[in-house]
Amino acid sequence: METFMSAILSDLASRSISFLINKYCSKPTGSNIEERLQRLLLRVQIIVEEAEDRLITNQAMLLQLNILRKEMYRGYYTLDKFRCHGNEEDNSKDHQVSYSFAPCKLNPAKRVRCCQVSGQSLQEQQQKVFSSLEAIIEDMSEFIIFLNNCPRLCRQPYSVHLLLDKCLFSRQMEMEHIMNFLLKEYTSGAEIPGVLPIIGPGKVGKTTLIEHACDDERVRNHFSRIVCFCENDLKDENMVSLRDCGVTKHQNRSTGGERILIIIELTRDIDECTLNRLLSASKRCVANGSKIIITSRSDKIACFGTTQALRLKFFTQEAYWYFFKVRTFGSIDAEEHPKMASIAMDMAREMNACFMCSSIYSVLLKANFNPQFWNAALKRIREFKKMNTLLYGAYFDGPWGSVESSYVRRVNENPSECFVVLYDYQTFSAENDAGVPILSVQDFLFGSVRPQGKFKVLGWKSHLPPHYNYMFSCEVQKLVHNKLSLERRDL
Structure with a gap:
């Protein structure tokens, strides 16, 4: 009997302990x-913002911080x-635009279902993200200890929305990758000069990063x-001596040396002979410790590097949303405007993570809240995307990376x-040329x-170096394409 009661009490105790463990250690639901x-996101944001204010x-x-930042986004x-x-269902009723080429992408109500991962509901996705954030925070204890030893950057305090501008x-x-390459001291036997290729699609931010x-x-x-070369400079015969060509961005005679930083910005493929000619010329006339950075959209320049190429990509949808929301709402709490947050x-x-679209529309939306x-x-x-997809197919991403003209909207x-963007370009001044009026976007x-x-349209003025004014060369054209016949009434 005594043994039997002991077994019962033991079973009850184990059940009670299991119940308490399940109650207090279960995932939030x-x-x-x-x-x-x-x-939890607030804790993560504190760590990320503190790390971004330090020289790491x-x-x-940096890799661990990048992982944490992506999880935060x-x-x-x-x-x-x-x-x-x-x-979102209300938004879909307000914008009934027929997209026969991509029905599941452009109906907001359908998009929510398409965002489900392996049949997971939104609540299940939240649970998965919560668990992932908890795990990564547990791994950040050493990171925080080492972070305290990193020097603080000299930066004036800003609100987050001002800081992103x-x-x-x-x-x-990516910035630290470039800095490590540029500041690495010359060692005997190293190639002269060192070459860093930076590869990425148009408008991804290669020039801004440099x-x-x-x-x-x-x-x-x-x-x-610091000398910058464009494609036209590479055709110059003076290039072989690196004298009287290119644009000198900075000159410092107090360095006590003759180290030169050469920046070559390519927008199109260039023949290897021309690029090899420049590299050969640089080896003959630059001092030890000089460096070259080559930017291009093509992977072909990777073979010219003396170090691993830096490849830039557009942000993920999660990172882009964080960026767009902060810049658009500014100091206004998006939670207080759920309808507008849903539209945003x-x-x-x-926008497909397009920087140009984000810069243009965030300014317009803030000014018309x-x-x-x-x-x-x-x-x-949505109308813009439909019109151009009918013309160019489902692979049309946007006007800023396309070589084709982009049909923006019909003339009222x-x-x-239709108003058509022929091409876009950047200048250092928004002054009128030949008296042609510049319209606001x-x-x-x-x-x-x-x-x-x-005519020309001023798209936006960049607050970041090199402080370009982004311009659109536009034209009014007749809609003569078969796919945009006037019989279509669904636009």
Whole structure:
């Protein structure tokens, strides 16, 4: 009997312990998952912002920070998607645009279902993100200890939305890759000069990244001269001596040496003979420790590198949404405007992580903070994508990376005509050329402008070096293409 009672008590004790473990160690479910995920994201954001304010040179720490940053973006994207879910069906009713070429991508209500991973619901996705964030925070204890030993950057305090307008977003690891290459001291037997290829699609930020590196005081003190070459300069016969060609971006005679930093920016493929000619010329006339950075959209330049090529990619959808939301809402709390947050999330999806679109529309949306304008902007983006996809096929990504002209919108007074972007370019000044008026992008996209023939539109002014003004060369054209016949009424 005594043995029997002992067994019963032992069984009850084990059951009680199991119950307590399951109760207190189980994953959060139900209504508290959103609140707990938000608190966890706040902890992650504190670590990320503190790390971004420090000079981190350890590559392993940068890699760990990059992983944490991506998880933070994924967490905020999942949380906002859950919050906006209730408003997306209303958005889809407001914007009934037929997209026969991609039905599941462009209907917001369908997109929510398409975002499900392996049949997971939004709540299950939240649970998965929560568990992932918990695990990665547990691994950050050593990172935080080492972070305290990293020197703090000299930076004026900003709000987050102002900070994103003043610094590179989520490029800390790439920036340090360039700085390590540029500041690495020459060692006997090393190739002269060192060559770093930077490869990436158009408008991904290659020039901006290099400009930030060249503006760093350590780089300016390290090189006596920084010279930039474009494709036209490479055809110059003077190039063989690296004299009287290219653009000198910086000159410092107090370095006590003749180290030169040469930047070659290529927008098209260039024959190997021309590039080899420049590299041979640089070996003959530059001092030890000189460096070359080559940028291109093509992988062909990778073979010219003396170090591993740096490849830039557009942001993931989660990172892009974080960037677009912060820049668009600014100091306004997006949670207080769920309807507008839902519209903004739809717009971010339609933009395909395009920096140009983000820069243009975030300015317009902040200046017109009302749901009517935001709905009109979303409708305009969808119509633009449909019109150009009908012309060029489902592979059309956007006007800024395309070699073809882009049909933006129909002329209000004459629907048989359309405003067309022929090409885009950048300048250092928004001055009028030959008296041709420059329209604002808001009038071009939403206004009742009546230009004829060819004209120019000022897209946006960059707040970051090299402080370009991005311009569009446009024209009013007749819609004569078969796929855009006037019998179509679904635009």
